[in-house]
Amino acid sequence: MADRKPIESWLTDMDGVLIHEGVPIPGADAFLKKLRESGKPFLVLTNNSIYTPRDLHARLVRMGLDVPIENIWTSALATAKFLDDQRPCGSAYVIGEAGLTTALHDIGYILTDHEPDYVVLGETRTYSFEAMTKAVRLINGGARFICTNPDETGPSTEGPLPATGAVAALITKATGKQPYFAGKPNPLMMRTGLNTIGAHSETSAMIGDRMDTDVLAGMEAGMQTFLVLTGLTRPEQVEDFPYRPSKVVDSIADLVDRV
Numbered sequence: 001m002a003d004r005k006p007i008e009s010w011l012t013d014m015d016g017v018l019i020h021e022g023v024p025i026p027g028a029d030a031f032l033k034k035l036r037e038s039g040k041p042f043l044v045l046t047n048n049s050i051y052t053p054r055d056l057h058a059r060l061v062r063m064g065l066d067v068p069i070e071n072i073w074t075s076a077l078a079t080a081k082f083l084d085d086q087r088p089c090g091s092a093y094v095i096g097e098a099g100l101t102t103a104l105h106d107i108g109y110i111l112t113d114h115e116p117d118y119v120v121l122g123e124t125r126t127y128s129f130e131a132m133t134k135a136v137r138l139i140n141g142g143a144r145f146i147c148t149n150p151d152e153t154g155p156s157t158e159g160p161l162p163a164t165g166a167v168a169a170l171i172t173k174a175t176g177k178q179p180y181f182a183g184k185p186n187p188l189m190m191r192t193g194l195n196t197i198g199a200h201s202e203t204s205a206m207i208g209d210r211m212d213t214d215v216l217a218g219m220e221a222g223m224q225t226f227l228v229l230t231g232l233t234r235p236e237q238v239e240d241f242p243y244r245p246s247k248v249v250d251s252i253a254d255l256v257d258r259v
Contacts, residue, residue: 004202004224004246005202005203006203007203007204007205007224007258008040008041008199008200008203008204009040009041009042009194009197009199009200009203009204009205010035010040010041010042010043010204010205010207010259011042011043011045011073011190011193011194011204011205011206011207011218011223012031012042012043012044012045012206012207012208012252013044013045013046013206013207013208013209013210013214013231014044014045014046014056015046015048015209015231016208016209016210016228016230016231016232017207017208017209017228017230017231017252018031018032018044018060018065018252019060019063019065020230020231022063023063024063024064024065025230025251025252025253026251026253027251027252027253027254027255027256028065028252029064029065030253030256031252031253031255031256031259032065032066032067033066034256034259035259036066036068038259040259041197041198041199042071042197043071043072043073043193043196043197044056044067044071044072044073045073045074045184045189045193046072046073046074046075047074047075047148047149047151047183047184047213048074048075048099048123048149048154049074049075049076049079049096049097049099049100049122049123049148049149049164049183050096050097050098050099050100050122050123050124050125051074051097051098051099052074052076052098052099052102052103053069053070053072053073053074053077054069055098055099056072056074057069057072071197073189073192073193073196074099074103075122075148075149075182075183075184075189076096076099076100076102076103076122076148077103077192078148078182078183078186078188078189078192078193079100079103079104079120079122079146079148079182079183080100080103080104080106080107080109081107081192082146082182082188082192083104083107083109083118083120083146084107084108087117087118088107088108089108089109089110090109090110090116090117090118091109091110091111091112091115091116091117091118092104092109092110092111092112092116092117092118092119092120092146093111093112093113093116093118093119093120093134093135093138093143094111094120094122095119095120095121095122095124095127095128095131095132095135095167096120096121096122096123096124096148097122097123097124097125099122099123100120100122100123100148104120113134113138115141115142115143116138116143117143117144118143118144118145118146119135119138119139119143119144119145119146119171120146120147120148121135121145121146121147121148121164121167121168121171121179122147122148122149122164123148123149123154123163123164127162127167132167132170132171135171136171136174136175139171139175139177140175144180145168145171145172145175145177145178145179145180146179146180146182147164147165147168147179147180147181147182147183148164148181148182148183149163149164149165149181149182149183149184150164150165150168150181150183150185151163151164151165151183151213152165152166152169153165153166165181168181184213184214184216184217185212185213185214185216185217185220186217187217187218187220187221189217190206190217190218190220190221190223191221194221201221201222201223202222204223204224205218205223205224205225205226205246206218206221206223206224206225206226207225207226207228207252207255208225208226208227208228208231209227209228209229209230209231209232209233210231210232210233211227211233211237211238211240211241211243211245212241214227215227215241215243215245216243219243219245224246224247225245225246225247226245226246226247226248226249226255227245227247227248227249228249228250228251228252228254228255229248229249229250229251230250230251230252235248
């Protein structure tokens, strides 16, 4: 592998890297503490668009992890940044929770079901058939179709739940229109995140637990990538992919001394 510049900024996924089923992964607190003490720019990323950064900050604090609000980057924020760049002060019909609606309000978007510029689909605990029907009709009427992330399932204590990607597939079947996904593995989420903290891909690293989202997005954004084995991807699965992370480590604890 070619020599890389020293890592001056860090991006890390949340679930599977820092926490697992609501419990901090050993080493996560030490890693975050080292980052804060170092003064290096960093972001904690999640494809989940349900929560605002303030919500996530509070949830992490209850788990014993201190991540400042400004260091949290969600697919909802990436989606809002994309829409603000594409069509400032536009309008959208939104299926989602506070994380997404707040992000769109904050960029001056009007949330409406009357001839919106976009239909924006995000994560929600209660996907409504009525809302999906309205989305289909609006897209057929000319609204552009945007999704926060392509994840087809999400975790729960009872087992996997249908997520944004699965609902997007339903709407695509009904409209013939493919959505634009703003979240991982789209490197757009990495690039907008790096811009937010004033970082450059050549001197940045991405830590994740999934080859198909975290590592792929980090690689395509030009960053070094670290795969941790505390989440979804198992060691034997790494060779199934046509690309590789820069390094595979057991857990976030193995990266504390790299900060």
